[in-house]
Amino acid sequence: MxxxxxxxxxxxxxxxxxxxxxxxxxxxxxxxxxxxxxxxxxxxxxxxxxxxxxxxxxxxxxxxxxxxxxxxxxxxxxxxxxxxxxxxxxxxxxxxxxxxxxxxxxxxxxxxxxxxxxxxxxxxxxxxxxxxxxxxxxxxxxxxxxRDQSIMLLLGSMRAEERLAAFLLNLSERFTARGYSPTQFQLRMSREEIGSYLGLKLETVSRAFSHFQEIGLIKVQVKSIHILNPAGLQECLNKSR
Structure with a gap:
């Protein structure tokens, strides 16, 4: 190796x-x-x-x-x-x-x-x-x-925007556990890699990010993410339950 x-x-x-x-x-x-x-x-x-x-x-x-x-x-x-x-x-x-x-x-x-x-x-x-x-x-x-079971649920029952909301909220929780900001962080993965993980096409991921930004849930600058409305993201996720 x-x-x-x-x-x-x-x-x-x-x-x-x-x-x-x-x-x-x-x-x-x-x-x-x-x-x-x-x-x-x-x-x-x-x-x-x-x-x-x-x-x-x-x-x-x-x-x-x-x-x-x-x-x-x-x-x-x-x-x-x-x-x-x-x-x-x-x-x-x-x-x-x-x-x-x-x-x-x-x-x-x-x-x-x-x-x-x-x-x-x-x-x-x-x-x-x-x-x-x-x-x-x-x-x-x-x-x-x-985690594997959660991924199966994510891919099997959620719409595109719900999948992205779940992904961002999961990252937020993990950053919080490490003492970092839960609302501002850098995405180290590409949109294409996020799409592969979530079972979505690149274009669908890009549209979901754009929509979240348009309705004021997040602010996106290249790979920098600022979650403006965590409760709104959670509400988007709750719609699938």
Missing amino acids: QQIVGRSHLKVTCSVCSLRELCMPLGLSDAEMELLESLSSPKSTFKRGDFLYRSGDRFTSLYAIRMGFFKTQVLHEDGREQVTGFQMAGEIIGLDAISSDIHACDAIALEDCEVCELPFAQLESLSRDLPILQRHLHKLMSREIV
């Missing part, structure tokens, strides 16, 4: 990482945290467009995203790319490969990123001695299942 383009000489420990509460279990003692930190490799850096892993690669590790955005995608038989998710700082990526030991999708950096590698065999072994860590891993896997 040629995707890793550099490694930092500094190892950022889990105990001082600002994202610790998002990707690591709460309640670990200092000694237990040291055991967990011993598994993590020095952070790896990726440039925009680099692959963290590719479909078909052997699964060896989970990855905690420390900085940046990734997208996951699968390739259809006809060559079309289907985006399956967007992952951001504080989230664990690679969980989908646990059952088969083979990655079923590509993970690609949408901007300059940093990740901490967690060798899964060692992590699994340590979790047997740390029930709180094992419980956290189960929560992460459950979260992936719930």
Whole structure:
């Protein structure tokens, strides 16, 4: 694999990482945290467009995203790319490969990123001695299942504007959890990638953005999003329920 383009000489420990509460279990003692930190490799850096892993690669590790955005995608038989998710700082990526030991999708950096590698065999072994860590891993896997179910609901029962509203509100919630503004943020993905994820054509996504801006729900400037009326976006979403 040629995707890793550099490694930092500094190892950022889990105990001082600002994202610790998002990707690591709460309640670990200092000694237990040291055991967990011993598994993590020095952070790896990726440039925009680099692959963290590719479909078909052997699964060896989970990855905690420390900085940046990734997208996951699968390739259809006809060559079309289907985006399956967007992952951001504080989230664990690679969980989908646990059952088969083979990655079923590509993970690609949408901007300059940093990740901490967690060798899964060692992590699994340590979790047997740390029930709180094992419980956290189960929560992460459950979260992936719930996310998949949400996507199926999104694609199966919502109109185009409802899908986009749900997407923007989800990003808002995730930025809020990281201490960022819930109403002003940058989209690291293209309109085409959003359309692929939401099951919409590029033109449909563009029209939905334009309509939301025309009725005062959002303000768009290239990839900068300002949610002017969060309640209005939520109301748009509620119409599908």
